[in-house]
Amino acid sequence: MTGSDGTLRTDQGPATREPVPYREVTEDHYAPTYTAEVTVTPVDAESVVLSGRCPRCRCPAVFLHAPRTFRAAPRRADRSDIPVICTCTTPHPDRPEDETGCGAYWNVRLERA
């Protein structure tokens, strides 16, 4: 299957093909693809770790969601929509030095039991 950004969408890891170039893009299918296979691990009462694959580059990516951090404006406690970016460590071409991942981003909604 080919995505709209021209990358090959496959379950195979990046080791079997060239890494996609870095692009700050989002597609409608990113969030459904990501949430279909992501694993949610609670860290504490507020924070979770999302472990899955980036829906664009298909690299493994771990995303820590913490509503509060030291010396940062706290987010609203009831906020459930989380913006997620690809955090994979694969060296994607054209990626700026201070960036991580392949540039893909999407939103997910966290639902607590």
Place this chain on the structure above:
Amino acid sequence: MTAGPRVTPGPAATPADRRAARRAQDLLAHELPRVREAAHAWRNGLAGLFVGLLGFGLVKGRTDVSKLAPPYGALVGAALLLSLLCGTVAVLHLLRAAHGAPRTVPLTTGTGADAALLPAQDHLETLRSVRALRLGVAHTLLCAAALVTAVALTWYGPVREAPRLLVRTATADFCGQPVRVADGRLTLKTSTGEVTVSLADVIGLGAVDTCPAPAARGAEKPVASPPRLS
């Protein structure tokens, strides 16, 4: 078994969402060094506070706790003990926040949930360090407050009164501070002035903490029911 949290597709993302996510990841990536740095700054600042408190030593006040009237001597002791305890707890918490706890932690290995928690270890340590920092600051301020209270009580607490002498003669009882004994005469400092009593007239003598309430008999201090005299 309760189901854990789950995620579903959210609303369409925008570049602002990407920037927000990027900013959040940056903050999380550097939060532990930030809290360590803040703990150092708080430690130095609070040490400065205590240096300022030591400056009180330049102003001399009463230094002998034993001169305080009861129960102020005991209160000074309690305040100093509280200050010592709070100071110890504060130092331990501030060091904990600045340098971490002196213990090893199990190395999370393998796959599954444990491995997924690896990236969150620094975040958890940050939360623990922030809590230690807050406790350290609070206990330091308590320590300072208890120390100031102890010094204030020592300086301004009421003085313990000197023991009084209750002297009984055949005609009257006298109570006051002994001034001198000379030529067979005892001089007392009473609330109305000095009174001299011939020791030959004394039929009873005793030390009391406070003089009994006087009856209206002039300068003398007759006692209706004096304590048992020796």
